[in-house]
Amino acid sequence: MKKIIFVLTSVIASYVLNAQVKTPAPSPHCTLTQVVGLTDVTVDYSRPSAKGRPVFGDLVPFGKLWRTGANLNSTVSFSEDVVINGTTLKKGKYAIFTTPKADMWEVIFYTDTDNWGTPENWDVNKAAVMTNVDPIALNNNVETFTIGINNITNDSATLDISWEKTMVSVKFTVPTNKAAMASIEKTLAGPTAGDYFSAAQYFYNSNGDMAKALEYVNKAIALNKQESVPFWHLRQKSLIQAKLGDKAGAIETAKLSLAAAEKAKNADYVKMNTDSIKEWSKK
Known part of the structure; x- marks a missing residue:
């Protein structure tokens, strides 16, 4: 009888150790891949929802550096060099940080992508590109935080960040003509x-x-x-x-x-x- 109890106890303990409770993530993970011209663009981020909370100016304070999403850094990767507001951003992977304000947002592409939230020690030398964009007021409400690649042409697209009734849009250009001509030649x-x-x-x-x-x-x-x-x-x-x-x-x-x-x-x-x-x- 003791042997049976011991075996049953061992089986139950093993089951408890190996069992994993699965529940929906509060901020689901999302990966988006888009080809712009001949450049592969990949966005990797987590998507919090408003859930009745006021977002900008409250949940996300104005004038403070924001992780721009939830959990690990939201990132964007480019397979080729791109140009943002006249500045070349070298091909590679970047964390997306922003400083939202009522009348202007600063969008930052940061080379260190392994932070949980914002970096403990901000290094301005890791800010590969910093650009200011005007926020756009939306007529519809965006319940779940969204990053998208839109307005796609052969030579450009926009990185759009939307939540609640606000969107900011960062245009980037890609070297399609250069790559195409090199391939043709x-x-x-x-x-x-x-x-x-x-x-x-x-x-x-x-x-x-x-x-x-x-x-x-x-x-x-x-x-x-x-x-x-x-x-x-x-x-x-x-x-x-x-x-x-x-x-x-x-x-x-x-x-x-x-x-x-x-x-x-x-x-x-x-x-x-x-x-x-x-x-x-x-x-």
């Missing part, structure tokens, strides 16, 4: 040496068309300056030549790869080329 310029090398390597490793493999590796080599042809490109060419039965050509290419590998002090390629030259030199 790169694509229209044709394959790179690396592209041709990868194609040659694929044909070789998959026992595909060795003539094509040789054609592509030759194009890869041709796109490099003669004095700076990578030793791994030459190594790959020698392997292809050997597989095609051109042992003499393979040896000459391997010697070039060996010399380049020795210059780069790459012991692995020195050994591989040395071993291959010995093997292909056998009659």
Whole structure:
């Protein structure tokens, strides 16, 4: 009987330790991802609700730094540099802090994003961008705190912060034209040496068309300056030549790869080329 009671007690204790009570969060977590032009923008924040309380000037005092949300820092991430009010904000992740006032808000993008609430010690050097925006009075009531990315064009959007009957909107521009032109120029310029090398390597490793493999590796080599042809490109060419039965050509290419590998002090390629030259030199 004592054994049964002990086992039951152990089972109940284990259940109590592992059980987790699940209830709705007072300020639910939200993640928003939006593409603006060619820039990925991600907002991560918690959303408190007013619940009948007056918000701005009361729950959120005027003239004091506000966490702009609840719980951990509200953050925004940009995959490319953006421009806010004439100032470049480098790509990366930022905490969003604000100082609300009745007639003007200061919006701050802060590099330290690991605070619970506002930083204990404010460091002005971590304020990457600070900008002033006019609050907009809303006709409708926003019960739950909301951050959105709106007014999207190819080159810009707005980061909108809304709660109660107030919204502030921070416009940012993205480098769409620069990125698009770079992509167009790169694509229209044709394959790179690396592209041709990868194609040659694929044909070789998959026992595909060795003539094509040789054609592509030759194009890869041709796109490099003669004095700076990578030793791994030459190594790959020698392997292809050997597989095609051109042992003499393979040896000459391997010697070039060996010399380049020795210059780069790459012991692995020195050994591989040395071993291959010995093997292909056998009659």
